[in-house]
Amino acid sequence: MQLKASITIFFLPLLLLPALSGCSAVRNINFYSTSQEIQLGQSLDKEIHKQFQILPDARVDTFLALRGHKLVEASDRKDLAYHFFLVKSEEINAFAIPGGFCYVNLGLFRQSDTENELISVLAHEINHVVHRHSMKRLSQMQIVDAGTQALIGNANSMAGTVTNLFTSIGLLNFSREDEREADRDGLLTMYRAGYDPQGMVEMFEMLKKGRETGEPGRWEKLFSTHPITDERIRNASQLIAQLPPIEGMIVDSPEWKGTIEYLREKYPPPKKEDKEDKK
Numbered sequence: 001m002q003l004k005a006s007i008t009i010f011f012l013p014l015l016l017l018p019a020l021s022g023c024s025a026v027r028n029i030n031f032y033s034t035s036q037e038i039q040l041g042q043s044l045d046k047e048i049h050k051q052f053q054i055l056p057d058a059r060v061d062t063f064l065a066l067r068g069h070k071l072v073e074a075s076d077r078k079d080l081a082y083h084f085f086l087v088k089s090e091e092i093n094a095f096a097i098p099g100g101f102c103y104v105n106l107g108l109f110r111q112s113d114t115e116n117e118l119i120s121v122l123a124h125e126i127n128h129v130v131h132r133h134s135m136k137r138l139s140q141m142q143i144v145d146a147g148t149q150a151l152i153g154n155a156n157s158m159a160g161t162v163t164n165l166f167t168s169i170g171l172l173n174f175s176r177e178d179e180r181e182a183d184r185d186g187l188l189t190m191y192r193a194g195y196d197p198q199g200m201v202e203m204f205e206m207l208k209k210g211r212e213t214g215e216p217g218r219w220e221k222l223f224s225t226h227p228i229t230d231e232r233i234r235n236a237s238q239l240i241a242q243l244p245p246i247e248g249m250i251v252d253s254p255e256w257k258g259t260i261e262y263l264r265e266k267y268p269p270p271k272k273e274d275k276e277d278k279k
């Protein structure tokens with residue numbers, strides 16, 4: 001994504017955020033109602049549809065929507081209409097924005113060995129929405145900076161301003177605590193939805209290995225928004241060890257096999273010479 005120059009005033013609160021994020025009382029403050037969050041999500045989604053190449057593909061869209069909604073049913077937040085999109089990008093990445101809009105890159109989809117690996121990323125992203133991490137981040141910024149408050153306090157100017165916040169200073173650059181929360185509850189969500197949670201550990205390990213050995217450009221984006229550390233892999237393994245195993249947990253479904261074969265054939269990885277990721 002092209003990062004446009006931002007209004008300097010926004011950078012000051014950003015510098016102060018890490019200190020605030022450490023305080024759990026402040027970290028959990030959210031000034032926004034669900035309807036404000038949805039309104040913001042819709043505006044951001046429009047922007048994302050302009051800046052990214054969203055693939056309308058009935059087969060993949062149906063696959064994502066069915067899995068996504070199954071995960072939402074097993075999550076702790078069902079007061080939103082979630083939407084799932086496939087993004088034509090080779091970067092190994094996925095992201096979710098406020099209001100329940102979730103995006104999965106082609107590169108990540110193609111790279112997943114099993115369904116439960118892909119599901120683990122989706123479950124993680126859904127839990128950023130469940131915990132309203134972006135809205136809490138915005139609220140923290142309001143506390144630190146009255147200028148931000150005046151700007152985003154006005155519902156009419158909110159969309160434009162926040163698009164700036166989203167693109168320029170990374171509304172999606174979550175704190176380490178946010179990532180831990182999305183990992184833990186993402187893992188529990190996929191487990192409750194009937195998926196083998198080991199997929200999360202395998203996904204983390206694949207991402208870590210890919211970063212070390214793969215083409216840097218394709219892997220860095222996910223690491224900038226969700227750095228994979230040994231601690232995250234360890235935490236996931238420890239949580240799995242505490243969960244009673246359930247008979248018949250899903251690793252791959254027949255639909256997955258059909259969809260991934262279709263996707264790999266229809267959208268083969270670009271050849272080296274004509275590679276031009278849209279950023």
Ligand SMILES: [Zn+2]
Pocket residue numbers: 124128174179182225226
């Ligand atoms: Zn995350």
